[in-house]
Amino acid sequence: MNNTLVEHDVLARTLGEAMARGAEFAEVFVEDRTTSSAMLDQRRVEQLSSGHDRGAGIRVVVGDTTGFAHTADLTESGLKAAARAAAAVARGGGGGVREIALGALRDNPSHATILPGDVDKARKIELMNRADDAARSEGSSITQVQVALGDSTRQFIVANSDGLFAGDHQVRTRFNVSCIAKGDTGMQTGYRPIAGTRGFELLSADAVADAARGAARQAITKLDARPAPSGDLPVVLAGGSGGILFHEACGHGLEADAILKQASVYAGKVGQLVASPLVTLVDDGTVEGEWGYLAIDDEGRPGARNVLIENGVLTEYMWDYLRSRKEGRVSSGNGRRQSYQHLPMVRMTNTYLLEGDSDADEIVAQTPYGVYVAQLGGGQVNTATGDFVFGMTAAFMIEDGKITAPLRDCNLIGNGPDVLQRVDAVASDFSMTPGTCGKNGQSVPVGTGQATMRLTGVTIGGAAA
Amino acid sequence: MSQLLEHAQRILESARGDEEIEVYVASGVDTEVQSYQGEVEELTTATSNGFGIRILNDGAGGARVGTAWAGSLDDEAIVNALREARDNATFATEDEFVAFARPDGVGAVSLTLSDDAVASTPLEEKIAMAIELERLVRGGDTRIRQVDSANYSDYVAEAAIASTTGIRASYARTGAYVSVEAIANDGGDDQTGWGLSAGRAPHELDVEKAAADAIRRATRMLGAVKPKSFKCTAVFDPRTAATLFSIIGGALSGEAVVRGRSFFANRVGEMVATPSFTLLDDPTDARHFGASVYDGEGLACRRNVLIEKGQLRGFVYDTVSARRAGTASTGSAVRGGIAGSPSAGCRALQLAPGHVDQAEILRRVGNGVFVESLIGVHSGVNPVSGDFSVGVTGLMIRDGQLAEPVREITVASTLQRMLLDVVQVGNDLEWLPGAAAGQSVAIDNIAVSGT
Numbered sequence: 001m002n003n004t005l006v007e008h009d010v011l012a013r014t015l016g017e018a019m020a021r022g023a024e025f026a027e028v029f030v031e032d033r034t035t036s037s038a039m040l041d042q043r044r045v046e047q048l049s050s051g052h053d054r055g056a057g058i059r060v061v062v063g064d065t066t067g068f069a070h071t072a073d074l075t076e077s078g079l080k081a082a083a084r085a086a087a088a089v090a091r092g093g094g095g096g097v098r099e100i101a102l103g104a105l106r107d108n109p110s111h112a113t114i115l116p117g118d119v120d121k122a123r124k125i126e127l128m129n130r131a132d133d134a135a136r137s138e139g140s141s142i143t144q145v146q147v148a149l150g151d152s153t154r155q156f157i158v159a160n161s162d163g164l165f166a167g168d169h170q171v172r173t174r175f176n177v178s179c180i181a182k183g184d185t186g187m188q189t190g191y192r193p194i195a196g197t198r199g200f201e202l203l204s205a206d207a208v209a210d211a212a213r214g215a216a217r218q219a220i221t222k223l224d225a226r227p228a229p230s231g232d233l234p235v236v237l238a239g240g241s242g243g244i245l246f247h248e249a250c251g252h253g254l255e256a257d258a259i260l261k262q263a264s265v266y267a268g269k270v271g272q273l274v275a276s277p278l279v280t281l282v283d284d285g286t287v288e289g290e291w292g293y294l295a296i297d298d299e300g301r302p303g304a305r306n307v308l309i310e311n312g313v314l315t316e317y318m319w320d321y322l323r324s325r326k327e328g329r330v331s332s333g334n335g336r337r338q339s340y341q342h343l344p345m346v347r348m349t350n351t352y353l354l355e356g357d358s359d360a361d362e363i364v365a366q367t368p369y370g371v372y373v374a375q376l377g378g379g380q381v382n383t384a385t386g387d388f389v390f391g392m393t394a395a396f397m398i399e400d401g402k403i404t405a406p407l408r409d410c411n412l413i414g415n416g417p418d419v420l421q422r423v424d425a426v427a428s429d430f431s432m433t434p435g436t437c438g439k440n441g442q443s444v445p446v447g448t449g450q451a452t453m454r455l456t457g458v459t460i461g462g463a464a465a
Numbered sequence: 466m467s468q469l470l471e472h473a474q475r476i477l478e479s480a481r482g483d484e485e486i487e488v489y490v491a492s493g494v495d496t497e498v499q500s501y502q503g504e505v506e507e508l509t510t511a512t513s514n515g516f517g518i519r520i521l522n523d524g525a526g527g528a529r530v531g532t533a534w535a536g537s538l539d540d541e542a543i544v545n546a547l548r549e550a551r552d553n554a555t556f557a558t559e560d561e562f563v564a565f566a567r568p569d570g571v572g573a574v575s576l577t578l579s580d581d582a583v584a585s586t587p588l589e590e591k592i593a594m595a596i597e598l599e600r601l602v603r604g605g606d607t608r609i610r611q612v613d614s615a616n617y618s619d620y621v622a623e624a625a626i627a628s629t630t631g632i633r634a635s636y637a638r639t640g641a642y643v644s645v646e647a648i649a650n651d652g653g654d655d656q657t658g659w660g661l662s663a664g665r666a667p668h669e670l671d672v673e674k675a676a677a678d679a680i681r682r683a684t685r686m687l688g689a690v691k692p693k694s695f696k697c698t699a700v701f702d703p704r705t706a707a708t709l710f711s712i713i714g715g716a717l718s719g720e721a722v723v724r725g726r727s728f729f730a731n732r733v734g735e736m737v738a739t740p741s742f743t744l745l746d747d748p749t750d751a752r753h754f755g756a757s758v759y760d761g762e763g764l765a766c767r768r769n770v771l772i773e774k775g776q777l778r779g780f781v782y783d784t785v786s787a788r789r790a791g792t793a794s795t796g797s798a799v800r801g802g803i804a805g806s807p808s809a810g811c812r813a814l815q816l817a818p819g820h821v822d823q824a825e826i827l828r829r830v831g832n833g834v835f836v837e838s839l840i841g842v843h844s845g846v847n848p849v850s851g852d853f854s855v856g857v858t859g860l861m862i863r864d865g866q867l868a869e870p871v872r873e874i875t876v877a878s879t880l881q882r883m884l885l886d887v888v889q890v891g892n893d894l895e896w897l898p899g900a901a902a903g904q905s906v907a908i909d910n911i912a913v914s915g916t
Binding site: 035038041042043044045046047048049050051052053054055063064065066067068069070071072085086088089121122125143144146180182186187188189222228230231232261262263265341343376377378379380381382384385387388389390391393408409410411413414415459460461462463464 | 501502504505506507508509510511512513514515530531532533534535536537542545546549550552553554556557558560563588610611613648654655656657691693694724725726728804806840841843844845847849850851852853854855856858872873874875876877878879912913914915916
């Protein structure tokens, strides 16, 4: 696969046009994305869909102002028209079309072994059926099984007026199983995702069957669930999806766009103790194969491993080009965008808590009373106040150091800086979970990870009296 | 005939004798301005177009459908999409209920949902509105410490649907919005509030009201505390009530019902809500921002009563879910742009207004919690089981009046129970962007979780 979406010279001339009215920076981002998806619902194969999208987003920066335009017309005249639209924010000034010296393309290959386009659709359907069978084998109370398989092949090039010219090929595959179990108490749901920045090799027959059985068991278990408690209790988060806690409790608040606008509770706190000494938090775009992996970000900057909090001390924020330029520093490789139709902004990649040395079972055994959360489903944060929620989709009571009754779904709520202080044990059974992160209307794939850990107290938003 | 409809019809000419084709073509022009510290921080101008094709083959055991889409309208993209959609169809399971919509004799109402002023208003005026919005918020109260973003945005959207089964539909829609988030501080913790004004054109926007809303919401949260957990009656303001109605609307989708994913399944005729609760989906009401002449399959939109005086009357259906349920489409297909397949959904929900205003509701409730903003709706509501638990900021209600602000709490119940526990419905109907309008409602037996 060659990255020849737009020729070198055309990009250089487009950048020249974008700079003609006196801009300080211009960038052309050209993207080509092919996607496919299919669903198996109640054993019926449906909604097989293929999509193709291609276009360019052009931004022009003048002072603190960014102009942006995008187009699906990748001819030189189409690109130049978009460049002029983006440059409209630069009033007056100028001096005519500028000469931009663009380097040679630094391209990055995909690490996928089996490309989506090379996979027989019949093989995909076979895997979905296998998941369906596996889910139903867990019990007759499983009344609904829905399996979704999707992949995307995204190649892009980015060129800017500093001479940067880089490209990437990103292949992503995902497979989700959703189950519904029906009992005397109504319906309950179970869900398991598999997702990675990989090709079809991600999906072994065993892996999809495991996920399906896990989703089915989760739904069946919840048939006996009682309403979750209401109020402040110790919480043990199982390894994996608990990483969403850090994504919401501090991840978004450490993004430099919120920091520079003083719209984060973490602004001005570098060097300060903001968390329990057990917390070392990393955002890491370099974890190959993970859902949030990237060779380069959407501004052409190499993905990087950035330590955000070290032993409880805030060490660094996450940066994109625009925000780092204002501060006279370099980007941390966190400039991402949903597509060519969107402006890049500061985003997380794979955000995880480094593991500790406690034993997961012992953490539970040493918790007399509390809640054990086996799976979290998502969350949201107000970065300015630090208040955040995250939802539990599989949870149990802990009584006398033992995991007991299953609980119905609910949100947990806390305040980031407060909850970070409450981490009092971290185990060594680290794992990661894929997710989709939404910010200002843009969605990007991210990973979160952590080992089993305990919070001394967090508010459980259950409906129990 | 609209250009897009001509385009869609041209693609239909590629149909082979043994297949049906449905084409959805869409185009849009978007403008977005963000003001920060009195300057334009971001200005986006964009045009986009694309199409989605569905191809249907009839077989002995039913029909099979394959889909493809592309973000352009050039010939090569169309040829490729036709090929992909045909190939996808061969892998689908034959299904006797799968079909494309056919004209059903229901006439489309005439609605004016677009305003040329969106296109004709000079960009400078749009920029000025965003800057003015920010200025009003910053200058409106000394406790406003920061304005995170002040935005103006608008769009002109056009779409057409044509099929070999006789569908011909096209429509245009415009919208304009201003929104702002304010951060207030008076020496303690920061608090936020956002304001919004929406219309179909820039001149319909009320920038001063949006600014005042953001200021009021941020400043009245100052000093908010986390209370102890308790059970009470919660009063949802029109905005948060609209979110609640949208969630309930999701469970009233015929698609969710036939897929066994709705707690309303098999309950038509039952009392599922309090008698003061009448919920309808009416896209033919031009005042609603979800109003539409045609649905996502090109059938005329119509008024559907879903819950009447507490009794479940029915669901909204698209063609396939209706056939599965043994009924007819209610003209309620929605589709998520060019890449989405049609499914059944509500687009213009409204609750029949009650007879009391918000102040009277508060007086009648006496003591409880007033819910002003929600967080974590996607992670805390399970539309299948009905479990409901969301993060909230708001104010305590004491002696029938709004009292001290509260934060970092959740409110919880189940959707099934909440509908039966609606004790007051307000007359303060507010048209809001999205699939639901809102008005104040009071709901009993809410668990508030705090410390």
